[in-house]
Amino acid sequence: MNLSRVRLLFSIVLLIDLVGSAPATSVESLLLEVGDRAFFAAHSSELSAETAGVVTRLADWLEKNPETTILIEGHADDLGSDAYNQILSEQRAWAVEDHLIALGIEPRRISTVGFGNRRPAMLGSDEESLAQNRRVNFRPNCWVRTLQSEFQHRQQQYRAVECSNQSLFRGAYRPVPAKY
Template identity: 45%
Template sequence: MRFKFLSLFAALMLVSACQSAPETTATTTTGGTTTAAPATPTGPVPGSAEDFVANVGDRVFFGFDRFDLTPEATATLDRQAAWLKQYPNVTVTVEGHADERGTREYNLALGERRATAVKNYLTALGVDTARVQTISYGKERPAVLGSDESAWAQNRRGVTVIN
């Protein structure tokens, strides 16, 4: 009997521990009307690096041995430029990357051309040139390890990093 009681008590404690507290909102009363303040947002802080990555997108991809921007890339860069105009105090570094094929020197040069293509597009849309730096990592910092087209496609990229 005692064991059943303890088991029931333990089960109740376990279930009640899993319950989350309801989200509370502040209320104010003014002249007989009560209004509720909005709940605290749960997403990234507007203007933060997390906001940029989550809501805008921080990377664009390139074809093999290419540094020209695809329509998908320009759509992402359009969003990036709009975000950067909204937050004029933010500076960025555009990283140029390449896949593992080719020499180190060749991929550093290709990464630089990719980063410059991204920078030129952003500045053409009105982002101040002084706010955008570039750096090439070539094939030195792969996003995905592997020696197949799937991995290579993800490593041929330009990444805009909030400073």
């Protein structure tokens, strides 16, 4: 089995696991019709012609699935500082969101999150690995919710990415006890 098939199968298994109770047919049709990611040039959040084509196919898919929401996850390679990569990953997600809205998708159906360089698709410092990490991923029936602790007077924020009422991070976020 060649490497691209292994990656596709791994992506399908990972995506189905992450979306929890999202209908498998919805996930499978997204993977078959659109794919689960689009790529960007280094240090850029501009949509290339190829990326714009993927986003257009995503918009067509969302038109055919009007009850589906989509989470757009922005990612970056590890060139540059953590702060730079965080901003760049958010800008990539926003660029895809803006293009979807321009294509007629309702903003309420779209959520975005940026992960910077914290979730690489491939490890390594060669150009192939770096290119695989300059991406956005699409997650159907997911959303981002920011929780704020009232006990700490909004000083501490927690970010939980949820898919169909299941946290992707499964216990990674625990409240910090309030100090009196």
